[in-house]
Amino acid sequence: SFVEFSLPHVHGLPPGVESTSEVPIDKVPYLKRAYDKLRDPLTDFLKNSNVNWIIHDFAPYWLPGIAAPLGVNLVFFSIFNASTFAFLGPPSALLCDRRKRPEDFTVVPEWIDYPCNNIAFKLHEMVNHQQCMDDDVSDFQRMGRLIQGCQFVTMRTCFEFERDAIKLLIKLYQKPLVPVGLLPPLLSLPSNEDNKWEAIKSWLDSEGEKSVLYIALGSEVNLSEESMHQLAFGIEKSNLPFIWVVRNRPVGEGQMNDIIPPGFEKRVSNRGLVLRDWAPQLRILAHSSVGGFLTHCGWSSIIEALKYGRALILFSGASSDQGLNARLLHGKKVGLEIERNEVDGSFTSDLVAATIRRVMVEPEGEVFRANAWAMREIFGNEDLSNNYLNEFTRFIEEFSTSACHY
Structure with missing residues (x-):
């Protein structure tokens, strides 16, 4: 008890x-x-x-x-x-x-x-x-x-x-x-309340195998507006289908600030989903249409991704163990870290797009995709x-x- x-x-x-x-x-x-x-x-x-x-x-x-x-x-x-x-x-x-x-x-x-x-x-x-x-x-x-x-x-x-x-x-x-x-973690059976998942699954079912990028930065990473915009523009420039889980920032009592760039969702509406605050992450990562995961490098999220062999785009949340995890996974060649200024953590949308495309689709990224897929034998081994x-x-x-x- x-x-x-x-x-x-x-x-x-x-x-x-x-x-x-x-x-x-x-x-x-x-x-x-x-x-x-x-x-x-x-x-x-x-x-x-x-x-x-x-x-x-x-x-x-x-x-x-x-x-x-x-x-x-x-x-x-x-x-x-x-x-x-x-x-x-x-x-x-x-x-x-x-x-x-x-x-x-x-x-x-x-x-x-x-x-x-x-x-x-x-x-x-x-x-x-x-x-x-x-x-x-x-x-x-x-x-x-x-x-x-x-x-x-x-x-x-x-x-x-x-x-x-x-x-x-x-x-x-x-x-x-x-x-x-x-x-x-174990994938639970769907419940009657999983209406949100059904809509996501329907969208994923229409995409090609391992073609979709999943983006989620955890529950505690709060990027500046400039960083969020650079990340968004990089995702847009990658020209790949994606699902992005976005947490709005509190700006006052009962008020939330949407720091996605104006017009972004409209411009990418034909190939991307933006989900607010929460998403069934494990279900998304388990879907065969997902090929890569842009992650804040929390250890739990990494375990969930490698359980299903998803290649990683590593974007440290700059807190706790996340930076060390980014270097570890980069070194093991199951993902590639987005290059950032070491002093202030700044980065460009062009580097975001290039890193995404290299891991997800370009020939030189095959080593990351193959190594991540092989990790299922360890991370997915019940x-x-x-x-x-x-x-x-x-x-x-x-x-x-x-x-x-x-």
């Missing part, structure tokens, strides 16, 4: 807000401070419970201090992949704040012991991400304390895709890392995913303190 903990209110956090998708990036630190106020109620709960294990994310840096005296085991679980954590490094590097300036994160760290195709942040990505950092306790300090204090680590990855990064992390952490697998889940379960069931010396 579930036990509810209400998120405490802190000054600066709008009432009722409980997730990063509900606030601008510069308000995210207030969410972390609110989360930290759960320490006392959680401690009281644990003292009177028979909880043996807590599976937690990067935020509750205070958890080892209350779990250890009570004999509660901890599992650090990240929805990020192993390459991201390999870049971040061992707890000692996370805790010492040796990398203080945004520029420090734009180079491959010295502990990477395998060819990684220059997986590092661009300057504009790190400058943007620092807006969501809490000045009191950085994300890196939170991760460092929790990796040190947990019994073992698990991540949404697998050896078949990231063997080198996983092996390095086991060495850096000096404790077990048990991948939980890629956890590819038996493989279930095996990792079973191994994770077994590890918890058979765990003893001696496992710490794994």
Whole structure:
């Protein structure tokens, strides 16, 4: 049974807000401070419970201090992949704040012991991400304390895709890392409420196999009007059929600002669909008419795309792990990153169009299309995913303190 903990209110956090998708990036630190106020109620709960294990994310840096005296085991679980954590490094590097300036994160760290195709942040990505950092306790300090204090680590990855990064992390952490697998989502059966999908499916059915580009930038990426216009003009110049999921920007109480260029939808109406706010992404990616995905490089979206072998046009959302994911997938040649100014993240519509066409239709893009299609054997393999889940379960069931010396 579930036990509810209400998120405490802190000054600066709008009432009722409980997730990063509900606030601008510069308000995210207030969410972390609110989360930290759960320490006392959680401690009281644990003292009177028979909880043996807590599976937690990067935020509750205070958890080892209350779990250890009570004999509660901890599992650090990240929805990020192993390459991201390999870049971040061992707890000692996370805790010492040796990398203080945004520029420090734009180079491959010295502990990477395998060819990684220059997986590092661009300057504009790190400058943007620092807006969501809490000045009191950085994300890196939170991760460092929790990796040190947990019994073992698990991540949404697998050896078949990231063997080198996983092996390095086991060495850096000096404790077990048990991948939980890629956890590819299952495609549910249509329901009676799927009228929106029926219209989309009808449109997709009329298009050729692997001809359609799908564009979605997640629920938390907010581009400037200029960037949205350049992206739109690039999509238009590509001359390919497309589906674009657009989130309107809030500009005031109850008001939304449509930042699609005026006249864009009319000009592309014969070959494109613009969907507002939400779309059945997994269903769209599963359709045989979709050939490519222009993505903000969130790990969940990448997993969904590669489950169906869709080639990637990589456009980092400039937050969290997205830039590192873009470099990782670019290096593995399952997609191509749109070239951008490293300082301010700006780009041109011509580069957008050229990258789309190269990945989707041009002969030199065949390597991306073939490699992405082959990834179905890993990302779409339900038996493989279930095996990792079973191994994770077994590890918890058979765990003893001696496992710490794994």
